[in-house]
Amino acid sequence: MAMNTITIVNGKRNENSPTESSAEIPVLIDGSRHTAQPGERLVDLINRVGLKLSQVCYHHQLGPIQTCDTCLVEIGGQLVRACATTVTSGMSVTTASSKAHAARQEAFDRILVNHMLYCTVCDNNNGNCTVHNTTKLLAIEHQQIPFKKKPYAVDNTNPFYRYDPDQCILCGRCVEACQNLQVNETLSINWEDPHPRVQWDGGSTIGESSCVSCGHCITVCPCNALMEKSMLGQAGFFTGISKESLDGMIDVVKDVEPETGYGAILRLSEIESAMRESRIRRTKTVCTYCGVGCSFDVWTKDRHILKVEPADGPTNGVSTCIKGKFGWDYVNAPDRLTKPLIREGDKFREASWDEALDLVARRFTEIKAQHGPDSLAFISSSKCTNEESYLMQKLARAVIGTNNIDNCSRYCQAPATTGLFRTVGYGGDSGSIRDIENASLVLIIGSNTAESHPVLATRVKRAHKLHGQKLIVSDLRENEMARRADIFLHPKPATDLVWLSAITRYLLENGLAHDDFLRQWVNGLDEYKKTLAPFTMEFASQTCGLPVETLEKVAHMIAEASGVCILWAMGVTQQSQGSDTSTAISNLLLVTGNYMRTGTGAYPLRGHNNVQGAGDSGAAPNTVPGYQSVDDPEVRARFESAWKVKLPSTKGLDNHQMVDAIHEGKLKSLYLEGEEMAIVDSNANHVAAAFSKLDFFVVQDIFFSTTCRFADVVLPATPSLEKEGTFTSTERRIQRLYQVFEPIPGSRPDWKITQDIANRLNANWNYAHPSEIMSEMASLAPMLAGVNYERLEGYKSLQWPVAADGSDQPLLYTKKFNFPDGKARLFPVSWSGPVEKSNTEFDLHLNNGRLLEHFHEGNLTYRVKGIQEKTPDTFVEISPELAQERGVQSGTWLLLISRYGQVRVRALVTDRVSGRELYMPMNSTESPVNRLTSSITDPVTHTPAFKEASVHMQVLPEIGETPLPRVNPRFGHPTPQHGVEVERKWKRPDYHFPGNGLVQIKQ
């Protein structure tokens, strides 16, 4: 297959499914022959062959919810819902009969009771309004039953969207999306009420509900009942007028309707809608936040973002989280950097680009001449594109002559990559998110997936809720996934390696391993078995604080599952044994045969949007693009020939070593692209002290970050919406982003800045577009051989490795593992225990991580007003028992003191944490948690042990506001139910199946 193909069967996107002609099913529709796929829904077939059938409540990603009855067709003289009918061989379907048409009109008439058609003055009149288009399709001229207002006010209490009950047609798409796709379980419809409406938490305002502002409901709403506030008054030519004028215009429209009919009114509104196309741009981009890789169209009018609209993103479909849907205000923030800055003493002055770039080139040249190329170092950003990381490492290697290049995967993902390189051969997820959905058991270790990788988590939550998938979660905190899990393990900190290895030993000793798989596909079993000797269940129980019975139960669940996927993140990797624990995970998967097919495999969840790509593109001290070693002469020869330079052959410094080398006086200059390293690196005080020792420090960013304070030159870059390029998501999926806005005046895309610097150092680069950079990278990295911009056009994507003919590998290891003999390797590991331990002075364990609403320190998300309103500050989570012991309540100010620094922060008392374990989100520039973390690292990768921190807690006399306001969704009360529950609608006395004449709906 040349690249991903997409088929929709039963509303599920199937990627890379070959078109199966052998199993085609013959069907007659309106007398014409068509062929369906096995299991295909009639509505999907009708849509696929291009027939026009109304279908208001149907959305192919939600499946049939059967609330609208507008898709009725005749089969064998009976009216049936096309959305709920699976095609069978020989089926004869009539869509065009007067009976079916009348029934559809009747059904739609009942919908219009709940919706006033004022399209010309509606912000949703953009050519894609289902209610508008259905009115036209069904040639509705006049309503049989008049529109009736509902006795509810518009709800404006969420900062990002509003609900207008009067426009709500009660289709329930939003409920289905919230209950069964996002699985936040906030929405329902009170079908038994005389005046049903959509409810948040069964009757709360939106603002005080459990709504996490993911936007699913708004995206799937087929009309203007749910609208992004950023659209209101902005999208239409006549919609920005005052409410009085708008109401007047709506009245005019309604007054002429009895005479002209809807046809004339719709024609007018379509003229207005067509006019909008001249000023509304829809540009595809890829989310700049986490590694899930959601893609969507950004609707803009000049520099105003009207909305983010996901549709059929290869990863996310219609899904987003709050950040991808609403987290973009920062792009237009007034404090964007627009001029290069040059340090003068303790101050900065603005400078021209020429002056700043000349200075950078001159100082790089001087330092290289004086101290040698290895006195300079370069750090690329996991927020930047693949092309930008490629150029950054090329600048380091080919222009300066050093392998001192790294990216922030050092802080998170390097141990997982190591664990996978050791055992299966590729340092990436072994399958796609689709494969995780297909697992019969998902095991999540050290990952707050619902907050850190929200859209990926929705797929697990959905499979668990609807499809019987089992879920086991191991974490220190009872996060959302833990609360949903069949088994929640809470091991003692830094002991995952022990229980994982004990379970592996137990499986091997009790005949529960996958012997055939081991024989055929795995090397090193005998040696590995010997190293498991210490890992008895009793040892694991004692070390991890987990009951033997629970561990045995987990072992049996793994053994009995038809497919196991293990997901892990920083709770594993940011430990002093992150590489070994990641290896133990992969060992367990190998012993149980959980590789090489869908529903199995290893999934280290990549944190940043392009942390996978930064490593792939060679922003690493030991590998050039495509994970080819710098000490391999053949590799170097290939790059030297292409770049026409001599390349350094010894591994360079990684981020962590760079900091030490600065302190030691060996590293004189650092060029840092888009990283807030002064507060996101562990032991932040130590890192900041290093920066102040640099002879020359260049920081490239879009804001004047904390790190910029240490710079000698600050270069204003552009965010993702202002440039082109590619990102590679956690599932190794390479996707294009297109330029939504011109760079704000004075800023430049990172790739252009790097090229400008290289050319001042006589590199003579001439890249006119990022596509040329990708072509060069693909020609040098076999793993990316077939990647080019044509194959990635629009929403097309490729999952590496990509062969020269463009065929990619959504699922790795289908034929072999990535070692010369094709076999995987069991890699022995031992346990040494946490390095940073609690003692009587530092008596509390401090964990840290992300929050759903913010990304990292919050440089981007605090500039989003709505996020700021919902989640204004960081805090430290304290268990109720510890709070009681120390006399702390939510809002009490605390001083947390570690061996490395201290921070002042407010308490949040919650049972998400227990005992003497604290949790602090990393989103603060004033009180960054990394002032408390150490310089202790995983010895293999030098990834800091961020998660091994001990602190002393001093209770301060002040008590402030609770750090999370009441409008934060964590205070809401979800109302889980089985989707939209249409059966309750069908039981209403005023409901009957259409086709038997109209029923007057009781008012």
Ligand code: SF4
């Ligand atoms: S969580 Fe909120 S935004 Fe997301 S689907 Fe539910 S109601 Fe809509």
Ligand code: SF4
């Ligand atoms: S708010 Fe929900 S129920 Fe109402 S029209 Fe929109 S999607 Fe349908």
Ligand code: SF4
């Ligand atoms: S899940 Fe990740 S990629 Fe998707 S919208 Fe949220 S932050 Fe962006």
Ligand code: FES
């Ligand atoms: S589309 Fe079939 S019932 Fe609504």
